[in-house]
Amino acid sequence: MANFVALLIAGLATGALYALVAVGFTLMWQTSQTINFAQGEFVMLPAFFMLAAMNHGAPYWVALAIGVGLSLAILGLAFKRLLVDPMLRHGVLPLAIATMALSSFLKESVKTFYSAEASPFPSPAPSSDLRVLGVAVSWQSLAVLVAALSAVTLLQLGLSRTRIGRQMQAAAQNPTVAQILGLPVERLILYAFLLNAALVALASALVSPIYLAKFSNGETLGQAAFIAAIVGGFNQVRGAVVGGLLLGVVENLGAAYISDAYRDAIPLFVLVVVILFRPNGLVGRAEERTV
Amino acid sequence: MTGAAPGRIAIAAGLAVAAALIVAPLFLRRYGLYLVSDWAVMTIAAMGLNLTLGYAGQVSLAQGAFVGVGAYSAAILTTHGWPFATAMALALALSFAVGWALGYPALRVRHHYLAFVTLAFSTLAFLVFRNEAWLTGGVEGIDGVPRPSLFGWSMRPPLAYAYFCLAALALAAAATAWLIRSPWGRAFLALRENPLRAQSLGVDTRRYTLLAFAIGSALGGAAGALYAPLVGLVEPPAFTLALSLNLLMMVIVGGSGYFLGPFLGALIAVMAPEWLRAWENYYLILYAALVMGLLVISPTGILGLVDRYALHRMAAEASAARTALKPSIGES
Amino acid sequence: MAVLEVSGLSKRFGGVGAVNDVSFAVQEGEILGVIGPNGSGKTTLFNCILGQLPPSAGEVRFDGRVTTGMSPSALNRLGVSRTFQLLQVFPRLSARENLILAGQEHRGGMISRLVGRRDAGLGGAADELLEFFGLGRLAGTRAGSLSYGQQKLLDAAMAFMSGPRLVLLDEPAGGVNPSMLVTLKDRLQAYHAERGATLVIIEHNMDFVMSMCARVLVLAEGRTLAVGAPAEVRADEKVIEAYLGR
Numbered sequence: 100m101a102n103f104v105a106l107l108i109a110g111l112a113t114g115a116l117y118a119l120v121a122v123g124f125t126l127m128w129q130t131s132q133t134i135n136f137a138q139g140e141f142v143m144l145p146a147f148f149m150l151a152a153m154n155h156g157a158p159y160w161v162a163l164a165i166g167v168g169l170s171l172a173i174l175g176l177a178f179k180r181l182l183v184d185p186m187l188r189h190g191v192l193p194l195a196i197a198t199m200a201l202s203s204f205l206k207e208s209v210k211t212f213y214s215a216e217a218s219p220f221p222s223p224a225p226s227s228d229l230r231v232l233g234v235a236v237s238w239q240s241l242a243v244l245v246a247a248l249s250a251v252t253l254l255q256l257g258l259s260r261t262r263i264g265r266q267m268q269a270a271a272q273n274p275t276v277a278q279i280l281g282l283p284v285e286r287l288i289l290y291a292f293l294l295n296a297a298l299v300a301l302a303s304a305l306v307s308p309i310y311l312a313k314f315s316n317g318e319t320l321g322q323a324a325f326i327a328a329i330v331g332g333f334n335q336v337r338g339a340v341v342g343g344l345l346l347g348v349v350e351n352l353g354a355a356y357i358s359d360a361y362r363d364a365i366p367l368f369v370l371v372v373v374i375l376f377r378p379n380g381l382v383g384r385a386e387e388r389t390v
Numbered sequence: 391m392t393g394a395a396p397g398r399i400a401i402a403a404g405l406a407v408a409a410a411l412i413v414a415p416l417f418l419r420r421y422g423l424y425l426v427s428d429w430a431v432m433t434i435a436a437m438g439l440n441l442t443l444g445y446a447g448q449v450s451l452a453q454g455a456f457v458g459v460g461a462y463s464a465a466i467l468t469t470h471g472w473p474f475a476t477a478m479a480l481a482l483a484l485s486f487a488v489g490w491a492l493g494y495p496a497l498r499v500r501h502h503y504l505a506f507v508t509l510a511f512s513t514l515a516f517l518v519f520r521n522e523a524w525l526t527g528g529v530e531g532i533d534g535v536p537r538p539s540l541f542g543w544s545m546r547p548p549l550a551y552a553y554f555c556l557a558a559l560a561l562a563a564a565a566t567a568w569l570i571r572s573p574w575g576r577a578f579l580a581l582r583e584n585p586l587r588a589q590s591l592g593v594d595t596r597r598y599t600l601l602a603f604a605i606g607s608a609l610g611g612a613a614g615a616l617y618a619p620l621v622g623l624v625e626p627p628a629f630t631l632a633l634s635l636n637l638l639m640m641v642i643v644g645g646s647g648y649f650l651g652p653f654l655g656a657l658i659a660v661m662a663p664e665w666l667r668a669w670e671n672y673y674l675i676l677y678a679a680l681v682m683g684l685l686v687i688s689p690t691g692i693l694g695l696v697d698r699y700a701l702h703r704m705a706a707e708a709s710a711a712r713t714a715l716k717p718s719i720g721e722s
Numbered sequence: 723m724a725v726l727e728v729s730g731l732s733k734r735f736g737g738v739g740a741v742n743d744v745s746f747a748v749q750e751g752e753i754l755g756v757i758g759p760n761g762s763g764k765t766t767l768f769n770c771i772l773g774q775l776p777p778s779a780g781e782v783r784f785d786g787r788v789t790t791g792m793s794p795s796a797l798n799r800l801g802v803s804r805t806f807q808l809l810q811v812f813p814r815l816s817a818r819e820n821l822i823l824a825g826q827e828h829r830g831g832m833i834s835r836l837v838g839r840r841d842a843g844l845g846g847a848a849d850e851l852l853e854f855f856g857l858g859r860l861a862g863t864r865a866g867s868l869s870y871g872q873q874k875l876l877d878a879a880m881a882f883m884s885g886p887r888l889v890l891l892d893e894p895a896g897g898v899n900p901s902m903l904v905t906l907k908d909r910l911q912a913y914h915a916e917r918g919a920t921l922v923i924i925e926h927n928m929d930f931v932m933s934m935c936a937r938v939l940v941l942a943e944g945r946t947l948a949v950g951a952p953a954e955v956r957a958d959e960k961v962i963e964a965y966l967g968r
Contacts, residue, residue: 182686189689192449196642197685199635204678211671329506364517367510573826573835573842580812580823587810590772592798592827592884708867715859 105235106351112240114347115247119302120324121331121339122251123295128328129271129336130291133183134195137202138299139321144205145170145303146220146312147213159221167300175296179289202317209314222308243305250301251340254294258336267291323350326366330373331381341381345369415552423548424620429660430555431616434562436640436652438609441566443638444647445575446602447582452492452508454633455515456485456607458626460614462519465532465624474538478615485611489604497596504603512631519626531625535618551620558616562609567649569605578602582647610637643684645693654692723786725750725888725920726771731780732944733763733770740766742944743780748888753914753921755935755952757928759965763944764924765807768890772804773797784888799828801887805877805894807924813866817857817876820865821848824883848883855879855909871902875909882913888920895927903927907934932956940964 120142127133135141149166157165182201186194224242228235258264270277270287278284302320310316323346331342346366353365373381415426439453460481467477488511496507519526526532537545538554545554569575580588581595589595618624636659644655662680666673688695724747733741741763748754756764770777773794782790789797812820826835826842835842852858855875860868865876874894881889894910895903907930914921925931931938932952940947940955942964948955955961 182682185686186689192443192646193642193685193689193691196639197682199639200678200681200685204675204682207674207678211675361517361521364510364513367513370506371510569836571840573822573838573840574832576815576819576823576826577835579815583812583814584810586774586794587806587812588823589794590798590804590806591824591880592795593823594795594827597832704864705867708863711863712867712869712872 102355103352106355107348108236108244109240110348110351111344112244112247112347113351114327114344115244115251116302116306116343117320117323117327117347118251118340118343119247119298119305120320121327121343122254122336123298124324124328125331125336125339126271126291127295130267130288131183131187132191132194133187134191134198135295136195136198136321136325137205137317138324139317139319140202140205141170141174141295141299141317142302142306142320142324143312143314143317144174144209145300146307146316147209149304150218150220150312151213153221159223163304166304167297170296170300170303171293173296174299175293176289178296179292183292202321206314206317213314215314217311217313220307220312224308239309243309246301246305250298254298255336255340263287263290323366326370330370338381345381411556415549415556418552420548423552425660425664427548427552427555427620429656430552430559431613431620432637432640432656432660433559433652434616435610435613436637436644436656437562437566438606438613439637440606440641440644440646440648440652441569441578441609442603442606443641444645444651445570445578445582446599446606447585448599448603449505449638450508450603450606451505451631451634451638452512452515453607453610453637454629454631454635455508455512456489456610457614457617457633457637458515458519458629459485459488460611461618461624461629462526462532462614463611464615464618465535466525468536468538468619469532469534474615474619478612481611481615482608485614486604486608489607490600493600493603497599508634509631512634516626516630519629526626527624529626531623533623535622535624537619545619555616555620558612562612566609570649574598574601639681643681643691645691645695645697648691648693648697651691651693724748724783725752725785726922727781727783727786728767728771729781729783731767731770731782732778733766733775734778739944741770741777744941744944744946745780746939746946746949748920748922750887750920751914751918752937753923753935755931755938756922756924756941757926757931757938757955758941758947761943762941762964764941765892766944767941768804768892768924772802772890795827798884798886801884802890803881803884803886803888804890805881805892807892807896809870809873809877811865811868811873811876811880813864815865816862817852817865817868818845818848818861820876820880821851821883824880828884844883851879851883854913856905871898871906874898874902875906878906878910882917882919885917886919888922891921891923893924893926895925895930903930910934 120138124135124138127135145166148169149162152162152165153159182197183194186197222239222242224238226237226239228237229241230236258268266277266282267287267290269280270282270284271291274284277287306316306320324343327342327346328339329342330346331338331340346369349369350365357365415423418426435453435457438456439450442448442450442453463481463484464474464477467480468474492507492511493504496504520529522528537551539545540554543550545551570578577588577593577598580591580593581598585595621628640655640659641652642655643658644651644653662677663673666676669676684692690697726748728747729745731741731744732739744763744767746754756767758764766775769775771782773789773792773796776791780790781788784797784800784802787800789800792800812823815823822841822844825844825847829842829844830838841848849858849861852861855878857872857875857879860872865873868876874897878891878894881891891910894906898906910921911934913919923931923935935952937950938952938955939949940958940961947964948958948961950958
């Protein structure tokens, strides 16, 4: 039983991370129909910004700030202006393919220009375990869980309680009407991208201490985020959270109880099952179609 | 397809290219012949995907898996002494059937959920290839896949097999061209351009979409059956999601929905490593940058760019024609 | 027996009733007009009849057969066709190809459509119909290159290509210039007279409706406000108020 609880918590921690990454993914889709196949690499990259800063002597928190800043500039602003904007009019697929190329570009760039080896990454949390009710829970997992869930909760509150947040939601649901109502739709979309950049930077700082900073980190995370977003319901931020947590837990439990050989199929199996029975995801709403 | 009459220039260019393709292999050495064969095989797979994506408007992330299905079918049969023709037939039939089976429930749920189901299938197929060693040789795969003989002539020499692949490509292209020009092709185009309107005209969009996907998958299988003897060794890593994504990229970069798109896309995918060979370490980075750049410049692919220009000219001509016809239509 | 019978049709979107308990019948060979202020539910009514949207309540019968909720393509194959409010020809196909598309699913079977003739044997019929609508010389032109009015004519022709018993036209006159309008009305009336098709027309253009239709149905806020001959309806106080009042 203790084992199960430990797995559950670890699963929630992983899931919280997935949720973090999936939320940004969903935001980009909602506001601009962007499917970002480079999302995993977006999570991989900021850690390297931070490492570079630390290699030049910057203390942890400064490096973190630099990482977030660079992430906002490159993965937020530059990404939107240089890649997304020119291609938006032509439908979903060309942009999706371009982000696939981007994913490869970022991965190979880090591998070539920084290192092909895994680099250790510091964490503000101690590496020991905490004992709660006879179960060993790592401080790391807790840190990830708390940080990720806080970020997501803050985001949710921000989206539903602030004026800008509600404007963003409106722009996402119906950009044409939003524009007619005078909302600065372009800017709101930019905010969505910047938000994503911030979220992935946070995720990067959280995941790198555990898995070490490596150029290939993006692969599994990217796929997980994609699946989490869909399972949750592609058109709701809340759904991304639900999807992420669910996926993390199922994956961890599945890894322990299901044969090693087919473990990789678990996330996709979950995906297909959910889609078949609830086509809009667990939390999603049916998209309105204009006839 | 690209609108009305292809024009004399296009036909002449086409014949020149075809002639070049027939003659060129004679001047190539082993590696060059391998590239030509690889290009032919990839084009067939990309053509299939183009049918699904470019004509029926469905995203398939499993084309690579179907290539795998075809490759393993061919490998298993031919290494047990069965003739290549049988292997090809199985590859086609099996891929078609699996495609239909995947598509049937997926399309019932929601139109774009085929993408997810194919994603799942892609992973599942890879896992089966890797784990079911009794059938597929597991991690080690199947080695020594023989090349066929045609009327007693062995296709084993690189030159012969290159011509074999080119001939297969020609056949597949002819069949696909026929399909696209038939009423089926018209229905495919309709359901891509405007499924709502198509339905209101009696087009059973679901059935045609399913057909396009199943036929596209079958072409993937055919490509696989040709691929196996080409490389001789069939192993799981060759048929991962990466291949599916690569094929997708070929279709988009070449120009989705254009008949020649896959030809161009496959050319770029196969030749890029060669052209970028000088920058060995940076080849992948440059290739990725190339793809991104191409797409930013022309999201509708290379042929999309060409078409835009041609459309521009045709619109001007039609405008002139309309002006000349005004009196007979009663417009003021 | 009425060609089209709608009974108690309702369609709700969330709490909003776009169509509320609408009933009417269309006799064979009739031309029925459907008018009403914007938002009165006309297009939604069409969409429910034609299988585009499942109705929340009510029944639709075509030639006595219940067709409620049948898919648009199945309905079309039974002999019901439509045009849309927003022009929907296939711009990349030629005018002739558009018509062939409109007719091909009504001939032969899947196999003959694969291995048979490219034009499914409809080339001649398509040309004939194009000629009828005055578009003969534009047969080979890409539909996207035609003028708006010409495309509207093509759109109508597409609806007629399969020789339907019932045709529902959603604002066929929308955005068409006056002289082209004359041609459109003329051709619709000619088609109706020669082939005896039953037509139901949603329109805002009053002159168009009043001169073409023997009977007019008025909708307001999703309900039937009045139904009768054009002159009656025109003089009906409730109708006048619906359009001018509020």
